[in-house]
Amino acid sequence: MNKVEIRQRKKIVLPFLLIGTIIIVGTGFWIFFSERYTDITSKKISFIAGVLIFCYLIYSPVRKLIKNQPIIIFESDSIILNNNKPITIKKNEIECISVTYVNETGYFLYIQTKETIHKTNIYWLDRTPDEIKKLINV
Incomplete structure (x- = not known):
């Protein structure tokens, strides 16, 4: 058998990443620029912590997708x-x-x-x- 490399299916992964990014950016603008959350600093800190955790979790799959690394x-x-x-x-x-x-x-x-x-x-x-x-x- 020759070498067979199996990579991620971009048609499925890219829409999930795009939708997730849109949701996070939209939520960020809503939390930081909405009149409703101007005095609630804990919500803003929680959002930043959540975004950092999300970025940490998707870093490896996104890196493999961009570099087109085989799985x-x-x-x-x-x-x-x-x-x-x-x-x-x-x-x-x-x-x-x-x-x-x-x-x-x-x-x-x-x-x-x-x-x-x-x-x-x-x-x-x-x-x-x-x-x-x-x-x-x-």
Whole structure:
């Protein structure tokens, strides 16, 4: 098998980021420039803290989207998972690998080794779960 890189599906991720940004900017203008919140400093501080937490949570996915980094790389002798930091799993270390639908959360790729179980959400990726199942079976 040649090297197969699976990236994020931009058609799904970009609208969520755009809508989230519009909501945050709109809420910010409303809180900071509305007559209703001129005397309530705690609301403004809470909003700033919330925005900082939101930015922290979406930093890694946005960076991968902008740089077009692959999330999963299938190679002939290993699988590389690039969720937060790259993890290389050799094929001979894998005990079980599967694509599973979990409740209404979506599809996940489970890779079980002797030490740990690696779980990756594949809903946002540019390959369908069936295509990933075919790559696993090759």
